[in-house]
Amino acid sequence: xxxxxxxxxxxxxxxxERVWLLSGDxxxxxxxxxxxxxxxxxxxxxxxxxxxxxIAAGLAMSGHIVFTxxxxxxxxxxxxxxxxxxxxxxxxxxKIVAVGGGLAYGPAGYTHHALEDLAVMxxxxxxxxxxxxxxxxxxxxxxAIADHPGPCYLRLGKAGEPVVHTxxxxxxxGEAIVMRSGEDVILISTGGMLERAIRAAELLxxxxxxxxxxxxxxxxxxxxxxxxxxxxxxxxxxxxxxxGETGGLSDAVAxxxxxxxxxxxxxxxxxxxxxxxxxxxxxxxVERAGLTAESISERIARALKQQ
Numbered sequence: 196x197x198x199x200x201x202x203x204x205x206x207x208x209x210x211x212e213r214v215w216l217l218s219g220d221x222x223x224x225x226x227x228x229x230x231x232x233x234x235x236x237x238x239x240x241x242x243x244x245x246x247x248x249x250i251a252a253g254l255a256m257s258g259h260i261v262f263t264x265x266x267x268x269x270x271x272x273x274x275x276x277x278x279x280x281x282x283x284x285x286x287x288x289x290k291i292v293a294v295g296g297g298l299a300y301g302p303a304g305y306t307h308h309a310l311e312d313l314a315v316m317x318x319x320x321x322x323x324x325x326x327x328x329x330x331x332x333x334x335x336x337x338x339a340i341a342d343h344p345g346p347c348y349l350r351l352g353k354a355g356e357p358v359v360h361t362x363x364x365x366x367x368x369g370e371a372i373v374m375r376s377g378e379d380v381i382l383i384s385t386g387g388m389l390e391r392a393i394r395a396a397e398l399l400x401x402x403x404x405x406x407x408x409x410x411x412x413x414x415x416x417x418x419x420x421x422x423x424x425x426x427x428x429x430x431x432x433x434x435x436x437x438x439g440e441t442g443g444l445s446d447a448v449a450x451x452x453x454x455x456x457x458x459x460x461x462x463x464x465x466x467x468x469x470x471x472x473x474x475x476x477x478x479x480x481v482e483r484a485g486l487t488a489e490s491i492s493e494r495i496a497r498a499l500k501q502q
Contacts (some may be wrong), residue, residue: 264325314442328389377407
């Protein structure tokens with residue numbers, strides 16, 4: 196995803212001289228192509244994320260569109276006060292990019308596990324929160340947030356994520372993408388869970404369970420219309436996300452279902468709190484959390500049987 200992001204950002208910056216990129220001394224082997232093409236619009240601020248947001252706010256107040264880039268929690272947690280006060284409360288054109296969403300940096304330990312970021316950024320006033328599901332969506336999301344006025348948060352994977360979309364979909368902020376239809380269960384996925392959600396749906400289909408998938412690439416503003424429509428035509432809605440149990444997509448969907456008095460069942464599959472602090476590869480940690488395609492399909496099949 197990060198390669199799709201930087202390639203697209205270079206294309207956007209080629210056409211728009213207002214686009215800047217700031218790095219917190221990270222992004223080596225990724226950001227060089229932007230720095231080489233646009234040296235006057237690239238700045239490595241060093242290991243000083245709070246300053247990075249302050250500089251970004253100043254540039255944005257001067258009329259620029261500023262992307263900040265760092266890994267996992269560093270562009271969010273270390274500088275949340277600056278994001279809230281400098282960027283959000285002034286509704287500035289600052290786009291905060293975090294690479295390594297969820298457990299992508301699993302071996303680096305909990306400091307690098309982004310398990311609260313969606314919750315935190317959803318809470319920020321005026322913040323648009325986008326978590327693309329594959330490199331195709333990452334490319335489209337980069338273009339979209341560059342054009343979108345105001346603060347944005349772009350949550351990316353790391354590298355090597357599979358391409359899910361064989362045809363480029365229509366991509367609009369706040370509009371989910373229908374990946375497949377289903378009547379028994381609809382899986383709502385955000386971020387890097389998309390490929391696993393689709394494989395889980397295929398496994399369920401092999402068992403005679405009609406499973407649909409929605410790619411909810413925008414967590415805020417939420418596509419409430421798509422959720423409400425899904426609730427009317429299915430027995431179970433299941434959110435799958437590589438995020439903690441509190442404040443992420445599952446909480447947002449649950450609130451929407453409640454407000455619409457939905458009668459379908461609801462399930463949330465995410466990272467249990469007891470898994471916090473575990474160290475290992477992303478695949479190992481995902482398996483521990485029960486978020487493999489096989490585990491997801493089993494848990495959904497059991498939930499449907501209990502109805």
